[in-house]
Amino acid sequence: MSHIHIDIQNLSFAYEEQQPILQNITLHASEHEAIGIIGANGVGKSTLLKLLVGLYLNFSGHIRIEEIPVEAKTLPLIREKIGYVFQDSDSQLFMTTAYEDIAFAPRNYGLPEAEVERRVTQALKLVGIQHLRDKQIFKMSGGEKKLVSLATILSLTPDIILLDEPSVALDPRNRRQLIKLLNSFEHLKIIATHDLDLVLDTCQRTIILANGRIVADGPTQELLTNRKLLEDNGLELPLSLSRK
């Protein structure tokens, strides 16, 4: 049995006392799963992802990543196993060239330079952007930056990938490329997004959040064809289904 899984139990979180964002979230995710987390704006999708990587530690309940509880001491360990792709690539990529950005993580973990180079090359290959290796980030298009963002987290060879609104700011072709790429990854993937069609194309399982709770958790095919369920929770049918 694989050790690659996420266990969340009774998770509750609030930025400020009176405004709870997440209430009593319980969920289990296993290896190779691709889960889409959907919900209306402000419902806490991004917050949930951020909690998984320990960007906020003042939560109640339990979060375990591969059996490791998320707490201050274990953060370096956890962050080796989970990669988080930000919604805004300009907040994710802060070095001047793609190579330097992708090399940032392995270097911080103390790997020797030859190994760093090997991993960067590997990550570039996985994402199919070897030609962007030495390109300067501020000159890149939105699509290129998104791909580089992906590569930056792959250089630590994580088991789990979290993506926050990955298809925002991507043109149709880039979006298609992203979908293909995600489908080729075997990692456990969790994608928080508005793009319901992306969820249809990449995730077998979908979780709907509303009012800080999980209101539905099941196969994508079931949930995303259920018009009433979606509309009751501030969503709509995916575009590709609503035209019929």
Added chain:
Amino acid sequence: MHMADALINPTVAAVMYAASAAAAAYSIKKVREENNPRKIPLMGVMGAFVFAAQMLNFTIPGTGSSGHLCGGLLLAALLGPYAAFLTMIGILTIQCLLFADGGLLALGANIWNMAFYGCFVGGLLIWQPLIQRRLSKARIISASVVGSVITLQMGAFSVVLETAASGISELPFNIFAFTMQGIHLAIGAVEGLIIAAVLLFVYQARPELLAGAKAAANGSLTFEKALAFLGSAAVLAAGVLSLAASENPDGLEWSLEKVAGSAELEKSGALHALAAQIQELTSLLPDYNFQGSESAWGTVFSGLAGSALVLLVCVACCYAFHFFKHKTA
């Protein structure tokens, strides 16, 4: 107020680089002590922000002209004087390299004239004391305007001093100084108002940002403040007093001797010339300028160099002070 390389000679440039380097070294030390890694990306992005904000045209009501935002004081209010100083160094270096706004040799002088006064005089000596007691709209405005005006006055005056000490211009000190101070009085006031406007906005939207820098400042600042005060006062005093003391701020005698002197030197043989030139280039107080006669430029320059040396000694003592403090603690 960015100085081009043409306005400065190598010796003055070296002195100013040394002064700026000392201030930078001390700032790095203080920033490291703060041990707040979150500040690093903040400094970088703020640097880019100041750059971008400088490109915005702020029209001044009534006149047709526009003002712009410098940055030292604003950064000091948000980041504290030490982080602000380092950020300004980054900004000025990029301006110099990418936009030829200020020369590479004059970079040390530019850092001193704009960043040092902005962050340590404007930020540390003026902004902080005013804000420390109470943060209020009135105090923000007055601290910004007073801070900006004084900072720019000192910066402009330093430009005049450095140019004069470099001996490249016949422009009489009085005229140059008067023009520069006058122009920068107006610029300083406008800039102060712009900075005040931005800080007021921040105060209303996210007051904790201003309080953050304020909190970080609490503590043993008396030594640093004294240092900043001494350093700036020394530089100014040296310039002003030395000129007030001289009767004839006129470079006639000096220039004449310089030209005649060098012609003679170069005539008497390559080796002699070599020795003389090397001495010229490496001595801190080049004799060739003065040839025995006391001239205004001589005193001004000595004053400047002297002050910088005093500052260096002070900072060195500071290091020693902290070093011993840590040893005994």
Added chain:
Amino acid sequence: MNKISGALTEINKLNSTAQGSSVMHRLHPLAKLLLTIFYIAMLMSFGKYQIFGLVSMSIYLFIGFHLSRLSLKEGLWRLRLILPLVSMVGLANPFFDSHQFVFGSQTLNAGWISFITLMLKGIFAVLASYLLIATTSIEQICYAMRLAHLPKILVTQFLLTYRYLTLLLEQADTISQAYALRAPKQTGIHFKVWGTLAGQLLLRSIDRANALYDSMLLRGYQGEYYYGGPLAAWNKKDWRYLVSIVFLLLLLRLLPWSLLYTKILGGKFL
């Protein structure tokens, strides 16, 4: 606004020229940096009447522009920011200098000579800096700075500021354009909204910086900024260039140019 798009264009232009592959481009960045500083220092060490020696220093620029295949026009265009102040200061010389240079039957106000030397110094220095920045990428310059033992935190600031420069310039541009569309008669931002507009950009920048910090944390950042291996290898070619140029410049600096005044022109300063 024009200033902003001008700045963005400048950054892009420099970026492309730095990607070239001329001899100059392939020189080690530290060699270029040291030489540029040395050259400018040499230039500024000339006295205000030492015009002949100064003119001879232009050889370095000729060599540089030839080796780098850069455009002289582009280099001269970069003078625009410092030219006003330098010209003003320089033009005072003919007025206030009471010396004359007498040669044969001609008398020339020495102030004109010092004016020309000042202008030449300004122009040559800017061109030398251009040679540096147009053939060396920012990353290479930072590498040279690290080799020169500049503190990591300063180099980090430099890189981060550069990285976010274009982004923030574009955001400032958007703000200006949006404003201009709703305030057609104004040429700039009215003081009533100074605070709000610049303040909004400031707060957004701070938020971005915080997100950046999260991004760095997630990738193991603990306060030390790591850089990789060498970006350029120092080899014999670099030594040869460095030594020969230094030798040439020192030679030009030390030649008795004033003999041209006295012996050949037969004049003297009064």
